[in-house]
Amino acid sequence: MSFHTLNDFLVMGGHGLYVWLAYLTTITVVVGNVLAVQMARRRYFRQARALERRLAGGTVADPGDQTGSPMKGKQ
Amino acid sequence: MSMSASLSVSQSLKAWWHKLGSPRWFYEISGPWQRLFGVLALVLLVTGTVWGLAFAPQDYQQGNSFRIMYVHVPTAIVSQSVYMLMGAAGLVLLVWRMKLADMVLSAAVPFGMSMTACALFTGAVWGKPTWGAWWVWDARTTSMLVLLFLYFGLYALRQAIPREETAGRACAVLALVGTVNIPIIKYSVNWWLTLHQPASFTLTGAPSMPPSMWVPLLINVLGIYCLFAANLIGRLKLTILERERNTQWVRALVREVSA
Amino acid sequence: MNPKRRTRLVAVLFLVAGTAISVSLVLLALNENINMFYPPDAVVSGEAPIGAQIRAGGMVADGSVLRDPNGLDVSFVLTDYAGSEFKVRYSGILPDLFREGQGVIVQGELTDRGHFQASQVLAKHDENYMPPELAELSPGHQKQPNLIDHGR
Numbered sequence: 001m002s003f004h005t006l007n008d009f010l011v012m013g014g015h016g017l018y019v020w021l022a023y024l025t026t027i028t029v030v031v032g033n034v035l036a037v038q039m040a041r042r043r044y045f046r047q048a049r050a051l052e053r054r055l056a057g058g059t060v061a062d063p064g065d066q067t068g069s070p071m072k073g074k075q
Numbered sequence: 076m077s078m079s080a081s082l083s084v085s086q087s088l089k090a091w092w093h094k095l096g097s098p099r100w101f102y103e104i105s106g107p108w109q110r111l112f113g114v115l116a117l118v119l120l121v122t123g124t125v126w127g128l129a130f131a132p133q134d135y136q137q138g139n140s141f142r143i144m145y146v147h148v149p150t151a152i153v154s155q156s157v158y159m160l161m162g163a164a165g166l167v168l169l170v171w172r173m174k175l176a177d178m179v180l181s182a183a184v185p186f187g188m189s190m191t192a193c194a195l196f197t198g199a200v201w202g203k204p205t206w207g208a209w210w211v212w213d214a215r216t217t218s219m220l221v222l223l224f225l226y227f228g229l230y231a232l233r234q235a236i237p238r239e240e241t242a243g244r245a246c247a248v249l250a251l252v253g254t255v256n257i258p259i260i261k262y263s264v265n266w267w268l269t270l271h272q273p274a275s276f277t278l279t280g281a282p283s284m285p286p287s288m289w290v291p292l293l294i295n296v297l298g299i300y301c302l303f304a305a306n307l308i309g310r311l312k313l314t315i316l317e318r319e320r321n322t323q324w325v326r327a328l329v330r331e332v333s334a
Numbered sequence: 335m336n337p338k339r340r341t342r343l344v345a346v347l348f349l350v351a352g353t354a355i356s357v358s359l360v361l362l363a364l365n366e367n368i369n370m371f372y373p374p375d376a377v378v379s380g381e382a383p384i385g386a387q388i389r390a391g392g393m394v395a396d397g398s399v400l401r402d403p404n405g406l407d408v409s410f411v412l413t414d415y416a417g418s419e420f421k422v423r424y425s426g427i428l429p430d431l432f433r434e435g436q437g438v439i440v441q442g443e444l445t446d447r448g449h450f451q452a453s454q455v456l457a458k459h460d461e462n463y464m465p466p467e468l469a470e471l472s473p474g475h476q477k478q479p480n481l482i483d484h485g486r
Binding site for chain 3: 132133134135136137138141144166169170171204205206207208211212213214248251252254255259266267268269270272273274275283284285287288
C-alpha cells in the first residue's frame with residue numbers, strides 16, 4: 001500500500017482532485033458502455049416481443065421472412 | 076508439413092472466412108466469447124485500477140498525479156486500435172462486401188469514440204498539475220483531437236445516409252482514409268517538438284519505469300482490450316438482431332426468449 | 335481472388351496511398367510550424383521572430399533561477415546544453431514540476447535576441463517514471479535527458 005491513512009489516499013498529496021476526477025470519469029465511461037449495450041438489448045427484445053404478440057393476435061400484417069439487409073447474397 | 080495438410084488448413088481457413096460472412100453464424104457462436112472477455116475485463120480492470128491507484132509507488136517528480144497514467148494510457152491506446160480495426164473492416168467491406176465488416180464498422184464507433192474522449196479528458200486533467208495547462212496545441216494533442224472528430228464523422232455519416240449499403244461504404248472510405256492519422260498520433264512526439272513526452276514503452280527498448288509501475292499499467296491495457304472485445308461482440312449481436320429482425324431465425328429467437 | 339475483387343482492392347489501396355502521400359506532403363511543408371516551440375538554438379540564431387507571440391523551450395540551467403524575494407517575479411536561463419541559451423523573465427506562479435535541470439516551455443515574446451518575456455510557463459516532463467526511493471539511489475537519473483533534442 002502506497003498510503004498510510006485513508007485521508008492520504010483521498011488527498012493524493014494535493015493532487016486528489018485531478019486523480020479522482022480522471023478515474024471517476026473513466027469508470028463512468030466504461031460502465032456506461034457496458035450498460036448501454038445491456039439496456040439496448042433489453043429494449044430490443046421488449047419491442048420485438050410486443051410485435052410478435054400483435055402478430056399472433058393478427059392486428060398487424062406479418063412481414064414474412066425477409067432478408068433484412070440488402071447486402072445479403074452470394075459473396 | 077505435408078501438401079495435403081497445408082491444403083486442408085487453407086481450406087478450413089477459407090471455410091471460416093466464408094462463415095464470417097454469415098451474421099447468424101456469428102450470433103450463435105459469439106455468446107461464450109462475450110462472456111469470457113467480459114469476465115477477463117472485469118478481473119483485469121479491477122486489479123489494474125486498484126493496484127495503480129493504491130499500491131503502485133508515486134513518481135519522484137509528479138507525485139500522485141502520475142496515477143492518471145493508469146487510465147489515460149489504456150484509453151488512448153485502445154482508441155487507436157479500435158480505429159485501426161475499423162480501417163481493416165472498411166477494407167474488407169469495400170473489397171469483399173462482407174456484411175459482418177459493415178456491422179463492425181458501425182458497432183465499434185461508440186466504444187472508440189468514448190475512449191478517445193476519455194483519453195483527451197484524462198490527458199487534460201493530467202496536464203493541469205504537471206504541465207501547468209489543461210490544453211496545449213501540440214502535435215500529439217491535436218492529432219488525438221483529429222481522431223475524435225473522425226469518430227464523430229463516422230457516427231454522423233451513418234446517421235446522415237438512410238440507405239444502409241451506401242452509408243456502410245461511405246463509412247468504410249472515411250475509416251480507411253482516417254487510418255493515416257494513426258501513425259501521425261504515434262510518431263508526433265518523435266517527429267516534432269511537442270510538450271507531450273515520448274512513449275515510455277517501445278518494442279525494442281526496456282520500459283522507462285520499474286515493474287512496480289508498469290505491471291498495473293499492462294494489466295489495465297489488457298483489461299481494456301478485453302472490455303472492447305466483449306463490448307464489440309455485444310454491440311454486433313445487437314446490430315445483427317436489428318438488421319435481421321424480420322428473418323425467421325431472429326423471430327424464432329425472440330419467441331424463444333419470451334417463452 | 336476474382337478479378338472484380340482485385341480491381342476493388344487496387345482502387346482501395348490507391349485511395350489510402352494517395353491520402354497518405356498527400357497528408358505526408360502537407361506535413362512536410364508545414365514541418366517547422368508543427369513544432370510547438372523554438373529550441374534555444376533557434377532563439378539565438380535569429381530563426382525565432384522578435385516581438386511576436388511565440389513559444390520557446392529549453393532546459394532550466396543549473397543555478398540560473400533568481401526569485402524576487404518580494405514578489406512573484408522570477409528569471410532563469412533556458413539552455414540546450416550545447417552552447418545556446420537565453421534568459422527568461424516571468425511573473426506568476428510556476429508549475430509544480432518547475433526546477434533546475436527540468437525542461438520547460440515558455441510563451442511570450444522575445445524582447446531582443448537572448449531575452450524572453452514570458453506570460454506563461456509550462457513544465458515538460460520526460461517519459462521516465464520512478465519511485466522517490468529509487469530516484470534517491472540513482473542521482474544520475476535526477477537530471478532529465480535533454481528534452482528538446484528530439485524531433486530535429
